[in-house]
Amino acid sequence: MAKAEAAKEVRRKQLIDATIRAIGRVGYASATLTHVASEAGLSPGIVNFYFKSKEQLLIATLEQIAEEYSAFWQAAINKGKVSPAAGLEAMIEADFHPTVCNVEKVSIWYAFWAEARSNASYHDVVNNLEQDYLAQTETLCQRIIQEGGYGDVNARDVAIGLNAMIDGMWFDCLMEPKTFNRQEAKRICRLYLASVFPAHFSGGSRKAKGDNDNAVVVALDQEAQGRQAHRARIAAALRKRLEPVGQLRREVLAASTGVSVKILESWLDGRAEPNSWQMGRLIVATDAQLWFDIYGPMHEEAQRHFEARLASAQEQAIRERAALAALAGKKDA
Structure with missing residues (x-):
């Protein structure tokens, strides 16, 4: 038997x-x-x-890929029991592992995301997984905030940004599989985390409050990272795609995203914002450029900060080598 x-x-x-x-x-x-x-x-x-039936087979398929995905990131969470930063690192690795992030699997996810708005069985599986993932990510971020003294950073904001970023990278994998570079995708995710948690992801150190360059070391400047600025970018990016400027009707975009028109309008007037799952569906319903319109300024600012820190470290290394050479010369004399 x-x-x-x-x-x-x-x-x-x-x-x-x-x-x-x-x-x-x-x-x-x-x-x-x-x-x-x-x-x-x-x-x-x-x-x-x-x-x-086909429906029975499709539900079984969704449940299998959900269980597989959950096993990958739960293993990552276990690494986070030692270090929350290691947990986030491992979650990024899991999200872009070839077993999880490939054209076939990503196609399945986006197909089920699109169908979830009209199929309660799909919606429950997908939504529960997404909410659990977001909660676990937020918990790790909160532990890093407490550990590193990042008092001005909001754990949920960071978690939503990271999850939406990963969803956008998956979309790139789906649309441009031949040019998609998973190592580059992981690098960009780490760059984002380094801009928020520099002492944990870029080898930097936290400055005390009041230091002149504190705003640079801590994270992104308020213009790029502030909540209202972020919501304004979302609203502007969506309005570009909606009538009368764009071609999409509000009712169609709301339905495609699995929300009411009232919720969509709250995003358009800056009172609220989509979660990472809804952001992924917005990208599917519109275009990949939506992600760059919303998060591009954050990445550009993060890149500038990263390059500034790298240049500073290189200059410091040159000065230290010169000092050592000078000392060696005096000793020989």
């Missing part, structure tokens, strides 16, 4: 893996049980024996 159950599970997984490949090849809407059977090298009758 145990062997029979094990064989059944092997066959189910084979069909789920075939479903992932089929959706990656022909798309969510076009994928049929016949496509799945062809990918698995089995007859359609075998597929129907294990899954009575």
Whole structure:
């Protein structure tokens, strides 16, 4: 009996893996049980024996990739028990691991995100996973804030920014798989964290409050990072894409994102902002440039700060080498 159950599970997984490949090849809407059977090298009758409908197979597929993804980042969280910074580092590694971040898997995620607004089963799985991930990320950020004395940094803001950034990188993987560079994606995520937590992610040190360059060392300047400025960038980026400036109708964008028009309007007037899951769906409903319109200034500022710190460290190293050479010359004399 145990062997029979094990064989059944092997066959189910084979069909789920075939479903992932089929959706990656022909798309969510076009994928049929016949496509799945062809990918698995089995007859359609075998597929129907294990899954009575396409919907049943799709739910099983979503549950499998959700469990797989959860296992990856839960392992990362375990690393965070030693160090919260190590936990975030490991979560970034997990998010861009080839097993998780590849065209087939990302295609599946975006397909289910798009369908979640009209399918309660999909919505529950996706939303629960996203909210759990955000909460865990926020917890790690909060531990770093307490550990490093980053009193002016909000853990939830950092977590939402990081999660939205990763969603945007996944979209790049989906749209430009041949040029997508996972190492570069991880570098950009770390650069973002270094701009907020310099003592933990860039080898820098926290300056005491009142130091002249404190605003540079702590994170991004208020113009680039402030909450109202961030919401203003979101509103401006969305208005560019909505009628009458753009081509999208408010009702269509709200429905595609899985929110009401009232919530969308709260984003447009700066009273609220989308969470990372909603931001990912906004990118799908509009275009990849949306992410750059919103987060581009933060990355540009982070890059300037990083380059300034690097130049300062190099100048310090030159001065130290010159001093050592001078001392060595005096000793020889």
